Amino acid sequence: MSAEWISRLTAKMRQIDGVGFGGSPVLTSQDVAGALAGTHRHGYLLVLAKYADDNAASQLLWRELAQEISHERGCDYEKARGIALACIFPVIHPAHCNQCQGRGLIFPRTKGKSIEDSARKCERCEGTGQGEISERQRAAMARIPPTTWHDSWKDYAAKKEQHLWAVESSALSRLRAQLSDAA
Secondary structure (H helix, E strand, O other), X not given: OOHHHHOXXXXXXXXXXXXXXXXXXXXXXXXXXXXXXXXXXXXHHHHHHHHOOOHHHHHHHHHHHHHHHHHHHOOOHHHHHHHHHHHHHHHHOOOEXXXXXXXXXXXXXXXXXXXXXXXEEOOOOOOOOEOOOOHHHHHHHHOOOHHHHHHHHHHHHHHXXXXXXXXXXXXXXXXXXXXXXXX
16 A cells, blocks of 8 residues: 555645645545554544644644643643644654755756756755754744753653654554555
């Protein structure tokens, strides 16, 4: 089963490879919900928010992660919402590498060679096409001073973000496996 087929969750879906929108709906939200049954709750909500453009799932994930952060770290809920946003945003809307514009390849102008022959892997992003959101930007997103972010929240937020990337990967693997059985 192709990732392109899996990503056809809605008529305005974002394709699973992160490129473009459009297409005709092939899967219903019920198909996806059934295929994701048994996955981590954050993974379930993350897949719906990221690939099905489900704003309700995005808001629910944000609220649940904020409650978890508030409980774990003993901070007020509003501060936890900012930190949760700084963890969720890079996962749902990953930044594109400025060097290659998210393509993973650099196409230098060379005389006598075709564009395909002169293409090389982007060294800045190591060919992934993904960029980084700076710690200063994360602090601003969380509405926390950069020094407080660096001293108190940077490592904790990085662990939460890694958790989100891991549960997304797990949920997508389960989705692929479940839908390939159905195909």
